[in-house]
Amino acid sequence: MTVDWAAVYRARYPALVRFLYRKVWDADRAQELAQEAFLRALGQAPDDPVAWLYRVAGNLARDEARRAARWRRGLARLAREAAAAASLPPEGPRGVEQEEADERLRRALATLSERDRDALWLREAGLSYREIAAQLGLAPGAMGTTLARARQRLAAAYSALEETRVARG
Amino acid sequence: MWHVDDGQLHALLDGELDTADPEGAGAIEVHLAECAECRARLEAQQELHARIHGLISRSGPRDVAMPPFEELAAKAAADVSRASRWAQLANPQRVHAAAWIASFVIILAGTAGLVLAVLLGRFAAEEDRGDGAAPTVRVAEPAITGARGTFTRPPRLENPEAVDRAVRRFYPPHLRDGGIGGTALVRALVDENGRVRAREVARSSGHHLLDVAALRVVDELAFTPARDGDRRVSAWIELPIVFRPR
Known part of the structure; x- marks a missing residue:
């Protein structure tokens, strides 16, 4: 069996980039990882190309996040040392509303389990319950319940963060 | 109702x-x-x-620029042709000379690697065990990719084939037949009797069930304990457990 990757690419590329963005939170990096995922895909002929693509992309993002975390830890330490040395004031708040909303979404998402997050992303990327279940190692019949719970938790966490922002003024 | x-x-x-x-x-x-x-x-x-x-849909980049597919295909083709140029080098006249050069390089690299491993081993022995981000030593041991602790000889797998056997046993059939595989990196503490005392997933395979299976695989394994001089000591190792679907 051969796969028409050109068709998959045209239909799925933007959604894949957005999926990756929500994992690495960096638009350029998301593009690079999406390209990398497709590069790996060419020449492969999996039964379900879309599910396969998202699995590869998910793994790339996970490796990326691990590298980024190490990098940030190092950076944070350097920043602390530098700030301590120069006793600089901390950085002020950023203005753009969508950036605030993004940040709030990130923090709300951080309260969810990885499985719930992945279920939401994969669903948002247009994968079927069967495909999502296969990737997460769950029964397809449990996907409705998993997604219902994930959405409820995300909404609650997001609302709580909005309230603290209003309370702070 | x-x-x-x-x-x-x-x-x-x-x-x-x-x-x-x-x-x-x-x-x-x-x-x-x-x-x-x-x-x-x-x-x-x-x-x-x-x-x-x-x-979710409001977050993230709105307009995703999509480079033409042909660009990507060309890049993939370039990668392949680079690989095949290497393959062309392997004609009979060149193989003979290349073999001599290669063996010389291997000996050189081996010596350098040994020196590096010894140095890294000293370095790792001085590292704080509690810090998870500390570098691990790569040792030339079948399957085991890293070991930490104070030792002169790292733990060794008593029976490397046992890994394959245990993988076959614990690979969830619906994932195996569904084409879902991956590699879970398991970090395990091998005690002075060669038994696995503690283990954790150091790097996920991407699938919870495969990670769980990988831990069960490691539980099945027997090791020759690490040695510090002539004393048996416990040591942490890293072991990639590979699940290859059908």
Whole structure:
């Protein structure tokens, strides 16, 4: 069996980039990882190309996040040392509303389990319950319940963060 | 009287309920027509569904520039032709000379590697054991990719084939047959008797079930303990457990 990757690419590329963005939170990096995922895909002929693509992309993002975390830890330490040395004031708040909303979404998402997050992303990327279940190692019949719970938790966490922002003024 | 649960409502909203199934969308729609309570819940879940979709879809880049597919295909082709140029080098006249050069390089690299391993071993021995981000030593041991602790000889797998056997045993059949595989990196503490005292997933395979299976594989393994001089000591190792689907 051969796969028409050109068709998959045209239909799925933007959604894949957005999926990756929500994992690495960096638009350029998301593009690079999406390209990398497709590069790996060419020449492969999996039964379900879309599910396969998202699995590869998910793994790339996970490796990326691990590298980024190490990098940030190092950076944070350097920043602390530098700030301590120069006793600089901390950085002020950023203005753009969508950036605030993004940040709030990130923090709300951080309260969810990885499985719930992945279920939401994969669903948002247009994968079927069967495909999502296969990737997460769950029964397809449990996907409705998993997604219902994930959405409820995300909404609650997001609302709580909005309230603290209003309370702070 | 039964009611529709949230999971069913979300499956309905996601268009994932089968109308042909007697317990699927058809039955639920009939019930919703009769039950005001469930209708109210459907509305609330519908609102939640739309809100989450809005939150997620608004985040992130709006206009994704899509480079033409041909560009990507050309890049992939370039990678392949680079690889095949290497393959062309392997003609009979060159092989002889190349073999001599290669063996010289291997000896050189081996010596350098040995020196490096000894240096790294000293360095790792001085590292704080509690810091998970500390570098691990790569040792030329079958399957074991890293070991930490104070030792002059790292732990060794007594029977490397046992890994394959255990992988076959614990690989969940529906993942194996469904083409789902991956590599889980397991970090394990091998005690002075060669037994696994503690283990954790250091790097996920990407699938929870495969990670769990990998831990069970490691539980099955027997090791020759690490040695510090002539004393047996415990040591941490890293072991990649590979699940290859059919």
